[in-house]
Each structure stands twice: as structure tokens, then as C-alpha cells.
Amino acid sequence: MTIATEQSTEAPPAFPQLRDDPLAPPPAYxxxxxxxxxxxxxxxxxxxxWVVTRQKEAREVxxxxxVSRDPSQEEFPQVRRGMSFRRNDLIMNHMDPPLHGRFRKMLAPWFTMKKINEQREDIQKIVDEAVDRLMTFGKPVNFHKEFSLVIPSTVICRxxxxxxxxxxxxxxxxxVITRAGSSAEDFAAATKELFGVCEHLVDESIKNPGGGVLQVLTDKLQAGEINREQAVAHTYVLVVGGHETTAHTISLGFLQLFRDPAQAEFLRENTDRIxxxxxExxxxxxxxxxxxxxxxxxxxxLGGVKVPAGAGIIPLMSPSHRDPRAWDNPDVFDIDRDNSQHLALGGGIHSCLGQNLARAELEVVFETILRRIPTLRLAGCESDIGFQRDGFVFGVYDLPVAW
Structure with a gap:
């Protein structure tokens, strides 16, 4: 039976909603x-x-x-106040085929499993140095600022x-850019400033090539294969995407283990399950x-709901990943479950380009911390944590820990 798409006379509910628990979606979802x-x-x-709330339908989207990623369309959902990307030819995230494929092919060699495995030794060194530094601080220490952010920031710079x-x-x-609560003015100012930094980096790479992904972009720019705006915009996206989400995943992951010390002990003794x-x-x-x-x-x-052409649509991962139609006991942390269908790293042609790098960082981080600081714990109560609850990118600002 087709589910009617007509809404009540009341305005549809607001999106995004706020989380009560940083490790769970907003109750409304x-x-x-x-x-x-x-x-x-x-x-x-x-x-x-339209938001899509179930796993099967989210994957379909x-x-x-x-389904297009073109932000120049009038009804493309501007989730953030002051969202500035309104073109479909600047960054790979918002490109449709065939342009998307050309840019992904350009950058993908830097993020293959083979390439990432070659960097594991370097990542391990970065993590060990960050642990050494962390242990020089007085306690409690803000784990998110002094450790979680340090790892992906260092790795993306390299x-x-x-x-x-x-x-x-x-x-x-x-x-500022990833916080939904930022005002349109603050968002625009931060975006402009970060684009300015990225323009400087592009100019410096042209003058003094430093290797790495940025040199790939500037080499293509000088060869006339991409334009300056595209080089700068992709630098911007790699900078933001290369550290913010990974840092929050580290901090929230340890919060998960603080809540479940038996699981932390199991992983310490069974590192192959990390x-x-x-x-999970x-x-x-x-x-x-x-x-x-x-x-x-x-x-x-979508499951009987007719979503019209030309409508903004957002597949919501947080409720989809708790969908009882897709997983048994979906709210339970269970490392034995089959998670092959989760969408945390995207899906389809827009799956996360840097997912191999992010996984490598996370694996090294959790193995190293569990081994080197086995007594790491939350200092105080969860009410002492500075949570980012605002509905765009969830995470923390302040995670006080001791050992």
C-alpha cells in the first residue's frame, strides 16, 4: 500500500534535532x-x-x-546556516558524473589500501609521540584537544x-564550520578565512612543491587540467574532512569504552578485534x-513514500543505523554483529575517499592507547564533558580524562 506523502497542516518538524545522549540519535529520529x-x-x-530514517531506504538513496549532489539546484537542502557551496563544479563531494569520476580518479591513488599500509609506520610514530606528549600534562587533561585532534590533524598535514x-x-x-549552531555570519567568516588559508597553501605549493596530495592538485592546476578555484576548494574539503570527524570518532569511541570497561579489557587482550x-x-x-x-x-x-522530483533529501545515518529491521538489538554495542551494510562512511559513488586512512588512524590509536595507558578513564562525570550536540556533526569539545 502506498503511504500518502501529504503532510498535516502543521509545519513539518525542525531539522536538525539535538541529541540528549552523544552516543545516540535524537529521540525524535x-x-x-x-x-x-x-x-x-x-x-x-x-x-x-525529506529525511530518510530507515536503513534499506537510506542505502537506496x-x-x-x-539522486544528485548538485547544490546549485534551488531546493537542494541547505542544512547549515550560511552554507556557501552553491556550485556543482568546485568540489568532488558535490559533483555528479562524469565530472565526479574524473576528480575521484585524480585523488584516489593517495587513499588506496596499499598506499595507506605504507603509511602505517608513520602513523604509529605520530600516535606514539602524541601519547608521550599527553602523559606530560597534569590531570585531568582535555583528551579531545590534546590527543584526538592531534592525530588526524598531523596525518592530514602529512x-x-x-x-x-x-x-x-x-x-x-x-x-565553527561544522557546528550547526554557528550563526550565518560566523559560518561565512570562518569559511572565508579557511579558504584564504587554502589559497595560501596552493600558492606555496606552486612555489615550493612539497609532495603529497596538495602537489597533485597544483600540478593539475599548472597543467590546465583543473582551475584554481577547484584546487583551493579541494584543499579546503580535505582539510575539514581530514580531521574533524576522525577526531570526534576517537573521543566518542573512548567514551563508549569508558561506559563499558569490560569491552575495553577484552579489546586490550584481543587486539585483532579492534x-x-x-x-561498530x-x-x-x-x-x-x-x-x-x-x-x-x-x-x-521509498518504502511506499513518494518523494517528488526536485525535492531535497537527506539519508539520516543515526536512526538508520539503529533500525531494528536491519540489525538485532541495534542499540547494543556488539562487535560480533555483521556491519557490512552500515553507511557511516557513505555509500555509492560518494563513499568516503579517505576511509582507508581514517580506519588506519583509528586502529593505531585504539591499540596504542589501550596498550600504553590501560588505566585511562573519564575524569569526573559525563556532565563534565563538553558535547557538540547541535545536529550537523556530533562530537565533543572537552573530554576530561585521567589515568
Whole structure:
């Protein structure tokens, strides 16, 4: 039976919603999921879009070639206040085929499993040095600032081939850009400043090639294969995407283990299961609910709900990853479950380009911390944690720990 798409006379509920628990989706999302596989919502700019709340239908959206990432379309859902990307030719994230494939092919060799495995020794050194530094601080220490952010920031600087000295700008500005609660003015100012930093990096790479992904971009720029705006925009995306989400995954992952010390002890003794634990953390955290917006180009039938052509659509990973239709006891942290269908790293042609790098960082981080600081614990109560609850990218700002 077809489910009617007509909404009540009341305005659709607001999106995004806030989390009560940083390790669980907002309560409203679970209610939406049980009501319908796709629901119309009201965005911060007053426009409406559809959110997809069940696993099967969310995957259909990710993998459907008729669903576009083109932000220049009038009804493309602008989840963030002041969202600035309104073109489909600047960054790979918002490109459709065939342009998307050309840019992905250009960058993909830097993120293959073979390439990442070659970097594991270097990643291990970065993590060990960060642990050494962490242990020099007085306790309690902000684990997120002094460790979780340090690892992906250092790694992405190495991957890009730039000086780590830029990490302070990256972290400061990315925090504003990924926070849904930032005002349109603050978002625009932070975006402009970070683009300025990236323009400087592109210019420096042309003058003094440093290897890495940035040199790939500037070599293509000088060869006339891409333009300057594309080189700068891809630097921007790699900077933001290369550290913010990975840092939150580290901090929330350890919070998960603080809540379940028996699981931490098991992983300490069975390090071969750490990759499974990370996959389960990614499923449960589902921190990127606001960054996967799309627009339909044809009518979609999602579990009987008819979503019209030209409608904004957002596959919501946090309720989808708790869908009892897809997983038994979905709210339980269980490293033995089959997680092959989770969407934390995207799906279809827009699956995360850097997922192999992110997984490598996470595996090294969790093995090293569990081995070197076995008594690591939350200092105080969870109420002392500075949570980022605002609905775009979930995470923490302040995670006080001791050992």
C-alpha cells in the first residue's frame, strides 16, 4: 500500500534535532523512523526537505544514480546556516558524473589500501609521540584537544604535504564550520578565512612543491587540467574532512569504552578485534547526519513514500543505523554483529575517499592507547564533558580524562 506523502497542516518538524545522549540519535529520529521511512522536515532556512530514517531506504538513496549532489539546484537542502557551496563544479563531494569520476580518479591513488599500509609506520610514530606528549600534562587533561585532534590533524598535514603549523587554523575554523549552531555570519567568516588559508597553501605549493596530495592538485592546476578555484576548494574539503570527524570518532569511541570497561579489557587482550570494534563505533556514533544532503531528479518510492522530483533529501545515518529491521538489538554495542551494510562512511559513488586512512588512524590509536595507558578513564562525570550536540556533526569539545 502506498503511504500518502501529504503532510498535516502543521509545519513539518525542525531539522536538525539535538541529541540528549552523544552516543545516540535524537529521540525524535527514532520516532520518525517507526512512523515512516521518509519524513518531510523544516530546515533552518525555513525550506522543507525529506529525511530518510530507515536503513534499506537510506542505502537506496546513497546508491541511486538519479539522486544528485548538485547544490546549485534551488531546493537542494541547505542544512547549515550560511552554507556557501552553491556550485556543482568546485568540489568532488558535490559533483555528479562524469565530472565526479574524473576528480575521484585524480585523488584516489593517495587513499588506496596499499598506499595507506605504507603509511602505517608513520602513523604509529605520530600516535606514539602524541601519547608521550599527553602523559606530560597534569590531570585531568582535555583528551579531545590534546590527543584526538592531534592525530588526524598531523596525518592530514602529512598527507597534503604541508607544515603542521597550520593545524591551529584548521581546528579553530573547522569547529565553527561544522557546528550547526554557528550563526550565518560566523559560518561565512570562518569559511572565508579557511579558504584564504587554502589559497595560501596552493600558492606555496606552486612555489615550493612539497609532495603529497596538495602537489597533485597544483600540478593539475599548472597543467590546465583543473582551475584554481577547484584546487583551493579541494584543499579546503580535505582539510575539514581530514580531521574533524576522525577526531570526534576517537573521543566518542573512548567514551563508549569508558561506559563499558569490560569491552575495553577484552579489546586490550584481543587486539585483532579492534577493527570490528571501530566499525561498530562508526555505526553507533553516526556523527555525520547533516553532511550527506542530496536532491532528487525523479520521483522516488521509498518504502511506499513518494518523494517528488526536485525535492531535497537527506539519508539520516543515526536512526538508520539503529533500525531494528536491519540489525538485532541495534542499540547494543556488539562487535560480533555483521556491519557490512552500515553507511557511516557513505555509500555509492560518494563513499568516503579517505576511509582507508581514517580506519588506519583509528586502529593505531585504539591499540596504542589501550596498550600504553590501560588505566585511562573519564575524569569526573559525563556532565563534565563538553558535547557538540547541535545536529550537523556530533562530537565533543572537552573530554576530561585521567589515568
Amino acid at each position: 527514532a520516532q520518525w523512523r517507526e512512523e515512516t521511512p521518509a519524513k518531510q522536515v523544516t530546515l533552518q532556512n525555513g525550506k522543507t526537505a 546513497f546508491e541511486n544514480p538519479t 598527507t597534503l604535504g604541508i607544515d603542521y603549523a597550520f593545524h591551529n587554523d584548521f581546528e579553530r575554523l573547522a569547529t 577493527p570490528d570494534a571501530i566499525t 563505533m562508526l555505526r553507533l556514533q553516526a556523527i555525520n547526519d547533516g553532511s550527506v544532503a542530496r536532491i532528487t531528479t525523479t520521483e522516488l518510492d
